[in-house]
Structure formats: C-alpha cells, structure tokens
Amino acid sequence: MDSDAWEIIHIPEKPSLSPDHQPTVKVYASLIKPRFANTIVRHLCKIAPLEDLRHVKRVKKKILPDCGETQLTVILCLAPEHNDQLSDMPPDVQRLVDPYELSPFITQVCKYAAVSKEEWEEQSKIWPTSFHPPTYNIDGIGGFSEEETQSICKFMRVVIDMAVSGHTPLVNAAVIVDPSVRRIIASETDQVYASSAPRDMTSAETRPFEETGEICLNDTLEKQNGSLSALSCLNPWQWSLQPHDTENCSQWHPLRHASMVAIESSSARDRNLFPNPSKIFDQDHVPPSNTDSPAKKQKTSSQSPDVQNDSREETLRDPSMERPYLCTGYDIFLLLEPCTMCAMALVHQRIKRIFYAFPNTTAGGLGSVHRLQGEKSLNHHYAVFRVLLPDDALRQMTTV
Numbered sequence: 001m002d003s004d005a006w007e008i009i010h011i012p013e014k015p016s017l018s019p020d021h022q023p024t025v026k027v028y029a030s031l032i033k034p035r036f037a038n039t040i041v042r043h044l045c046k047i048a049p050l051e052d053l054r055h056v057k058r059v060k061k062k063i064l065p066d067c068g069e070t071q072l073t074v075i076l077c078l079a080p081e082h083n084d085q086l087s088d089m090p091p092d093v094q095r096l097v098d099p100y101e102l103s104p105f106i107t108q109v110c111k112y113a114a115v116s117k118e119e120w121e122e123q124s125k126i127w128p129t130s131f132h133p134p135t136y137n138i139d140g141i142g143g144f145s146e147e148e149t150q151s152i153c154k155f156m157r158v159v160i161d162m163a164v165s166g167h168t169p170l171v172n173a174a175v176i177v178d179p180s181v182r183r184i185i186a187s188e189t190d191q192v193y194a195s196s197a198p199r200d201m202t203s204a205e206t207r208p209f210e211e212t213g214e215i216c217l218n219d220t221l222e223k224q225n226g227s228l229s230a231l232s233c234l235n236p237w238q239w240s241l242q243p244h245d246t247e248n249c250s251q252w253h254p255l256r257h258a259s260m261v262a263i264e265s266s267s268a269r270d271r272n273l274f275p276n277p278s279k280i281f282d283q284d285h286v287p288p289s290n291t292d293s294p295a296k297k298q299k300t301s302s303q304s305p306d307v308q309n310d311s312r313e314e315t316l317r318d319p320s321m322e323r324p325y326l327c328t329g330y331d332i333f334l335l336l337e338p339c340t341m342c343a344m345a346l347v348h349q350r351i352k353r354i355f356y357a358f359p360n361t362t363a364g365g366l367g368s369v370h371r372l373q374g375e376k377s378l379n380h381h382y383a384v385f386r387v388l389l390p391d392d393a394l395r396q397m398t399t400v
Contacts (some may be wrong), residue, residue: 014113044077159173356387
C-alpha cells in the first residue's frame with residue numbers, strides 16, 4: 001500500500017481464511033450409480049442430514065475425460081476425526097451399502113462456508129460448495145467511487161481532529177453521517193471520564209482540515225500504549241481505576257463511549273427537528289424512493305463531497321415532517337473499532353455502514369475479537385470497513 005494513500009477495506013461477516021489453509025472435516029463418501037442418485041440422497045437427508053455443512057453440496061459430479069460419462073460421488077455422513085475405520089459408520093447408513101452397491105471411503109470437505117469468491121474457488125477443488133454473496137444492498141462492498149472515497153476520507157479526518165483536539169490522552173470519536181447528502185448528524189467523543197466532558201463543538205468538525213495541528217505519532221496506535229488509556233472501547237474497565245470527582249459526576253459515566261453519546265445526540269436532534277412522534281419514517285418497511293428519508297429530501301440537489309454539518313438545520317423543522325426511524329441509512333465513522341456494547345447499540349440503531357481507523361485488539365466487536373456483523377440471529381446487519389490512514393493523517397494524531 002502507498003503510505004500516502006487512503007485505503008478502505010471491507011471487514012466480512014466471517015474471518016477470511018487463506019485459500020491454502022481451509023479447515024476441513026472428514027466425511028464418509030461413495031461412488032454411486034446415477035440411476036440410484038435421487039433415492040440415495042432422499043434416504044441420506046432423512047437418516048444423516050448435514051446440518052453443520054449446509055454449504056457443502058451432497059453430490060459431486062465429474063465428467064470422465066476418457067469416455068465422457070458422468071461420475072457421481074455422494075457424501076454419506078460425517079466421519080470421526082481420529083478414526084479411519086469404515087465400520088464406524090452409523091448402522092442406518094451401513095444398511096444402504098449392499099442394496100445400492102456402495103464402496104465407502106473417507107475424504108475431506110471444507111468446514112466453513114466461503115466468504116469470498118476466491119475462497120469458494122479453492123474450496124471447490126476439494127469438494128463442491130455453495131457461495132452466497134451478501135444479499136443485502138450496501139454501497140461499498142463492491143468498492144467505492146473516487147467521489148465516495150474522498151467523502152469517506154474527509155469524514156475520517158473529522159474523527160481524527162475530534163479525537164486529538166483538546167484531549168490528553170487520546171479519546172475515541174464518533175461521527176454519524178447521512179451519506180445521501182454528506183451531512184453530519186451527530187459528532188461526539190468519549191465521555192467516560194470527568195476530564196472528557198462535552199467539548200466546544202465549534203471547533204473540529206467545522207474547522208477547515210488544513211488548520212489542524214501537526215503531530216508526532218509512531219507508525220501505529222498500537223505503539224502508543226501510554227496514550228491509549230482513555231480510549232473507552234479499548235479499555236472498558238479503565239474507568240474503575242480512575243479517581244471520581246463527585247462534584248462533576250454528571251460529566252462522566254462508564255457507558256458513555258463515543259458511539260453511545262453520538263447515538264444520544266442523534267436522537268436529541270430528531271426530537272428537536274421532528275416534534276411529531278406519530279410520524280416516523282422507517283426505511284426498513286417503506287419502498288425505497290429517489291431520496292432515502294424526508295430529512296434527506298431537503299438537500300438532494302446538493303451532492304457536493306464537501307463535509308456539511310447541522311448548524312443550519314433550524315430551517316428543516318416542520319411539524320408535518322416524518323421523523324427518521326433511529327439511524328436507518330446512516331453511516332458512522334470512528335477512530336477505534338467499537339466494543340461489543342457499542343457494536344450492538346449500532347445494530348439497534350439500524351446503522352447502515354461503520355468505518356473505523358484502528359482495530360480494537362482487546363474488546364473489538366467487529367472483527368478483532370468478535371464479529372457481530374456476521375451474527376445471523378440479529379435482525380439487522382450493517383457493513384463494516386476499516387480505513388487505513390496515510391502518513392499525513394497519522395502525523396495528525398498527536399496531543400497538540
């Protein structure tokens with residue numbers, strides 16, 4: 001990667017594995033005659049379903065090059081990992097051997113479903129599997145245009161500026177954005193400690209980027225362990241070791257991580273701009289239109305990549321307008337990968353995309369430790385991206 005360039009990397013729902021190191025499991029298989037295929041598969045689906053291998057195709061088809069005939073091989077059932085004895089097949093499966101002229105053997109199939117086309121191609125060399133790309137339509141998974149990349153980089157610079165402006169040591173910062181009009185909806189930093197009380201919001205997000213100070217930061221945040229103690233998502237329990245000023249207790253709380261405070265600010269904004277609670281716009285249950293929400297209709301003619309904030313949103317207040325449903329369709333930009341608490345809060349808020357600059361190796365909820373974006377039991381899923389910062393952005397990371 002060019003150290004002077006930005007790079008945006010999609011963090012998939014499951015960890016990406018090297019194509020040459022795909023975990024496998026043992027199975028019993030056998031060649032079968034094509035005329036028996038349907039009958040055998042019906043029997044096996046009843047007596048030996050492959051519940052944990054739904055990505056694996058039960059039958060492998062091969063065209064013999066010499067004669068052009070079709071050769072079929074079927075997976076009979078799972079095999080013991082530490083035993084290669086064919087006699088260990090379940091009795092119900094063994095009863096199929098003689099009637100259908102089976103010749104069981106042990107082979108291997110890939111244990112996990114592919115998360116990329118490259119993985120799927122390698123898996124299919126071992127045994128055919130299915131590959132299902134993301135079915136949800138989220139911009140960015142297939143790449144970003146030059147204009148989109150510039151917009152993402154500008155919002156990430158806002159995050160960096162917020163994280164370092166007036167904070168010693170460094171804190172996490174969160175910026176919620178309406179991507180359809182590139183407007184900042186909420187921007188906040190950690191408020192876990194009394195020293196990280198709400199700051200003057202007339203500074204970072206409204207100041208030109210060129211006015212930010214120069215810095216001296218090592219190549220990565222990981223090397224700055226001494227300056228990371230106040231990052232709430234990285235050190236969720238660090239607050240308990242700090243002296244608490246009871247007179248200023250309203251200025252800190254152990255759960256006021258940057259994401260949580262930004263969500264609170266976004267909600268307060270909606271209550272202020274859209275006072276009628278009976279009119280709520282839910283993008284998850286309304287057919288999409290040319291504009292994603294009533295709030296967004298106000299500036300559809302202005303698609304400038306320049307960062308905009310909400311300082312003039314008084315003009316949007318209209319009792320007849322529908323209130324946006326939570327943060328549906330919005331992006332959030334963070335300095336640090338959120339912890340599981342913040343990641344789950346962003347699920348509940350229906351955030352569309354999450355961008356962060358640095359992984360959270362101790363408590364990360366979106367790739368480093370856990371991976372909530374791949375939890376199938378959740379009723380909402382967002383796309384997650386890591387933004388690799390260029391050298392000039394890293395130099396900005398300082399305690400000016």
